[in-house]
Amino acid sequence: MLIVFPRLPLHFIAPGASSNSGDLSPHPLTAFWNLRLVDGALWNRLQHLQDRQHNPILNGNSTGGRTLATGHTYMHGTDASPPCGPDHLWASQVPDFNTMPEQMQDFILSMHCRHYMLLMDQPDLCIGQDTESKAPMLLMAVKSQVGHFENRQAIRETWGRSGWVKEETGGKRWQVRTVFLLGRQDTTTGPHPDLGALLQLESNRHRDILQWDFRDTFFNLTLKDVLFWDWISMHCSHAHYIFKGDDDVFVRTGALLDYLNEHQASSQGANDRAKRREEFLAGDVIANALPSRQPTTKYYIPESFYKGLYPTYAGGGGVVYSGALAMQLQEISQWVSLFPIDDVYLGMCLYRLGVSPVHHLGFLTFDLPQADREKPCAYHRVLLVHKRDPKEMLTLWRQLRPPLPEC
Structure with a gap:
């Protein structure tokens, strides 16, 4: 244990x-x-x-x-x-x-390796926004892979659009920045075309890609968290909130900004409220989970590698947390051994910080019921839904633009 x-x-x-x-x-x-x-x-x-x-x-x-x-x-x-x-x-x-x-x-x-060279960097992503008053309200860090060109473009055109983004109901505009987190193209599973030149063109045009020199596999997703925390501590440490998600989710960014603005306002003033803001992380919280012991599953963890329950963690597709917590995660992660499942690893870091994640019903990481997925009204209380392909992202974005339909 x-x-x-x-x-x-x-x-x-x-x-x-x-x-x-x-x-x-x-x-x-x-x-x-x-x-x-x-x-x-x-x-x-x-x-x-x-x-x-x-x-x-x-x-x-x-x-x-x-x-x-x-x-x-x-x-x-x-x-x-x-x-x-x-x-x-x-x-x-x-x-x-x-x-x-x-x-x-x-x-x-x-598993002893946690320092990898940056192949593509965006050190100027938050330039001119290096004070708390000018910093992005929301920095969206999206885990992607080299070949997912369509996913990234759909995100840029919809929920991950960088710039001034308006709340859905509050009316304020907030600065949002998006960056994609990639490893090196994994060529061990069969023949693959070399997409490096296309990725370089994409990076030159959009300037929103971070790529590190490690193989981009499922069990290496944890490295994207650890290396991103190092990067943000150097280049965007004043960001108020961080969204970390996969490139196959759909986010109602305006509604998320409503939620974050409300949380920020409620955290002003007293020390205990300020501390809640600094230690804030919300998502689809999972408690008392056991490791999968089935060797044929994607999430298989042998008992010879790990024993015990998993800590409480926010799983599957996307979470949002404060920039202050990101700085704490960067520090504590140096003392938490890498674990092959990124969501669980984040929970391990939170445990050692003494931070409890907040469960939010709007993070639908297991999707809506099948009968409701084509109904715009079913998304009125959703902040994130998993999974959606690029075409579905574009369709949902058009359907859910304010003013929302009467339901």
Whole structure:
């Protein structure tokens, strides 16, 4: 089972036995830090080392790698990390490695890598907006793949349009910026045409593509989060809110801006409300989920890699969170071992920050009922729906432009 360490209150008093003489302070009856490793699950063992290393009581400000029982060193992702590439010594850490699906094997061999070169950068995306008053209200970070040209263009023409975007009901206009997050074209699953030149033309024209030098596979989606948090901390750290989603969702951007403006207004003033704004993340929240143990499924996670329940997380297609939280995620992610499912990894980071995601009924990551999908009125309370192809995005955008039909 995964060992978890809850956040202590600011003024924590450990339970213990008080001295009758008054000369001795109360002291704990048992150790309050469990040093036992979780046997048999690689991720749990690695994360235990990370948590122990990041515990200032046990280790002060020490840095560097920690050694597993086998003598294998695990680096937590500093500049001292070795060059990124498959390390076959990791195969010896899981007894059933040779029977795992290929995507799981690939992840394990490269799970120590979290620094990749940017092949396409947009350092000027938020230029001139580097103060809180001028910063984008919403930065939309869309996970895409090299070949998804039609998806990206449909998003640019509809819900991901950059510029001044009007709320649906409030009437205000807010600055919105969109950027697409890509890895390197995966050519291991068969013959593929080289689309690099077309992607470069697209990037030159729209200047909204971030591409890193790692294989763009399902189990590498977590890297897009980690690398994007690094990028935004350098180039767009004042953005008020971040939307992170897939390129096959449809978002009612005006309605989302209504919601965010309302949340921002309600978070002004008192310290507790300001803290809620800083620690805000909303989406389709899933709690008490178990890893899939079916080797034939896309989400298969072997027990030799991870044991225990998943933390509470917002899943499937899209979430929105505050820019302040993005900065916290960038920092804490350096101490959370990479996990092959990006939504779950975000939940792991939130857990260690002590942040609880907000469930919003408007995030329909499992879609509307089949009978309602062609009815514009069914979308009146929707902020996000999953999945929609480019043609469906364009159709919905036309149907749902204000003023909305009477329902």
